[in-house]
Amino acid sequence: MGLLSIIRKIKKKEKEMRILMVGLDNSGxxxxxxxxxxxxxxxxxxxxxxxxxxxxxxxxxxNIWDVGGQKTIRSYWRNYFEQTDGLVWVVDSSDLRRLDDCKMELDNLLKEEVCSIKMVITCQHNRLVTSNT
Structure with missing residues (x-):
């Protein structure tokens, strides 16, 4: 569904939208x-x-659907795509060890039916490291 379709949907008094939040576990x-x-x-x-x-x-x-990101759950993400108006992919930009995993999962996601859903990619910086010097 494109932006124009979303605008039409709103104009048609269908004022309810479904947003899917996905990303690796502990991404925020x-x-x-x-x-x-x-x-x-x-x-x-x-x-x-x-x-x-x-x-x-x-x-x-x-309606925001916050879907778990554990490895055991990721294969089920495709079950949530139907009737979704928008998708938010969340990345923990402070977890450098998992950025390759994040890219791989996003690539896998883009191979699914999600290609027609409008997507936003957002980076979270979950952990602030402070030092006492």
Missing amino acids: KTTIVLKINGEDTSVISPTLGFNIKTLTYQKYTL
Whole structure:
């Protein structure tokens, strides 16, 4: 679905959209969703399966599907593509050891039906390292 289709959908009074949040485990997907929703992010558990957060602004509803990123779950990501209006790929840019894995999984994802879904790639910097000198 292209941007024009999304605009048409909104104009047709279909004011509900589904956004899929995917990325490797511990990349910050849940943190983003909680922050957008104004919720506490001090204690976050790994997402097993998926969580759905619904945000409403005026007459618009946004359903954000936060899908777990563990290796055992990644093969199921394709099951969430249907009826998805947008996809957010989340990268933990501070985890340099896993950037190759992240690229490989994104490449695999792009081979799926997701090619027709509008995508945003966002980088999270999850860990701030401080030193006492």
